[in-house]
Amino acid sequence: MTDTPLFQYTLRLADNALVLGHRLSEWVGHAAVIEEDLAFGNMGLDLIGQARALYTYAGEVEGQGRDQDALAYLRDANDYRNILLVEQPNGDFAVTMVRQLFYAAFAYPYFEALTRSKDATLSAIAAKAAKEMAYHLRHSAEWVIRMGDGTDESHARAQAALEELWPYVGEMFEIDQIERALIEAGVAVDPASVRAIWDKTIDDVLAEATLTRPQDGYMQSGGRVGRHSEHLGYILADLQFLQRAYPGATW
């Protein structure tokens, strides 16, 4: 098995996209208004599309014959490398939108920087993803402002969502051995380089939303090395059911 840093890194990017894309797809048919139902479907598709391209590349890098389906459907929870933020339950509309804002405010500048990667495939995938994440950012920021600066109820829920998800933002900016070497080689992006942009985006949105930025406290971590919250198992039970029950099924 050629378990290289590049394989692990690509897998992390792919797993973030797939798990968040799946979470958004759970809203389809359940959103309060048709426009948001469509928006969730579209954002989910963007993310799953990014995941497909990244898994395909991860499979090529690994060189063991695994394709996008094998990587998405035939790995168990502790082989998944996504950050914990993206697997958190949808909660109410505020939780989903705050989670989307946190991720998009990170992913947009991150993928923009990744377009300058020395790895041509990652650079190409990032160029598409950056444009898509810009729309996710605009959409989620608009909703967080509308909720925060809305009724007492929507304000309270938006503030509660911020508090609930804040312990998961630290993991986005972590670096370990796997990434350090790739950052030095000009392949991966140093997440610290987008921290200031993320902070400014969040502060600007929260100020307009009349919401309060939560205090930094203990930050949850572990998803990127396979230590997940219990939620991921339930996501995979749903996502992988068909391939587990009917191995190799196609249509």
Added chain:
Amino acid sequence: MKAVAAVRIAAANAAERGRAWAAAASVADPEIPVLSIADLGVLRSVDIDEHGAVEATITPTYSGCPAMNMIAVEIEMALEKAGFKSPKVTTVLSPAWTTDWMTDEGKAKLKAYGIAPPEKKAGRRALFGEEHVTCPHCGSTDTVVISEFGSTACKSLWRCKACAEPFDYFKCI
């Protein structure tokens, strides 16, 4: 003599390539049937190698665009119908598709179909600046966005305050 033959072969090749391009370019976008994939800028190139094998190259508008598989199959069918055996369709991501590649003819067709065409050059300003979109029905610029996401990934949903009609806007990316 050799040079003349080479020129003749090159000319014949160019003609064949033109014919292959025309066949592939005739494929319509499955979601917006008034647009061909050439109007959209999704069809990047059509090449014929020295053995006569045809390869069409396409690029997705969005990473998750579900129409890509269907477009690839339809290109293969169109090329086979035009007499090209076992055509190949390759998807490339780089350079990333942009609305700037949409032809003027494509934009005019979109508008006639009731979809507002992308108005600006793509870029940061198009993504984060204020957008002023013209209603494809009555031409008013007094319009308001309803949702950043419409019936497909490439469109957002707008409403015209002058004629009260809702409409799709093809987003600048």
